[in-house]
Amino acid sequence: MNPAGYPPETVPLQGTYEGFHGQPGGSTVVQYTTVSVPPEPPRDHIIWSLCCFLYSNPFCLGLAALIYSIKARDRKVVGDMEGARHYGSTAHCLNISATILVSIMIVIFIITICTVSVQASYAYHHYSSYDYRNRG
Incomplete structure (x- = not known):
């Protein structure tokens, strides 16, 4: 061998x-002697695609990733490993994009909530000390 x-x-x-x-x-x-290892079957990333579809679906990227994952699984069942590898790679890229976009949106949301709450607190303390009785 x-x-x-x-x-x-x-x-x-x-x-x-x-x-x-x-x-x-x-x-x-x-x-x-070197032993040849059979190549690893292509990954379809179906679980990650389902999570992106259910929990983080910005611009329908989670849906597109799920569709490509299902196509990759179908190609793998048929025996077309190159097609399965291509669809799996596309699903992987779409999952990464969806995850990054949702992470950025969550960070922006948290920063916005913190900024608004600090501004509201400042406005409340600033206007609550204003004395309306001594205006004249």
Whole structure:
């Protein structure tokens, strides 16, 4: 089993090895062979797409990601791994975009709420100390 025609690697062990009955043995050669690992099946990111669709769906990116995830799963079932990889990659990009947009919108919302509450507190304290009886 020698993939791609590469010669096997041989590595001699250093030092001496005493074999049976205390007699010195010669050098030992260990042979390593590379084993080909089957490629990982393409990912469809269906769970992430469902979460983006249900919880964070800005500009319908979550829906588009869900559609591409389902297409990727269908392509994988049919056996078209390249098509599944393409649809899965598109779903991955759409999920990232949806997650980043929702994160930015949440941060902007929190900053806006904090700013409005500070301004309202300032206005309340400023106008509550105004004395209407001494206007004239």
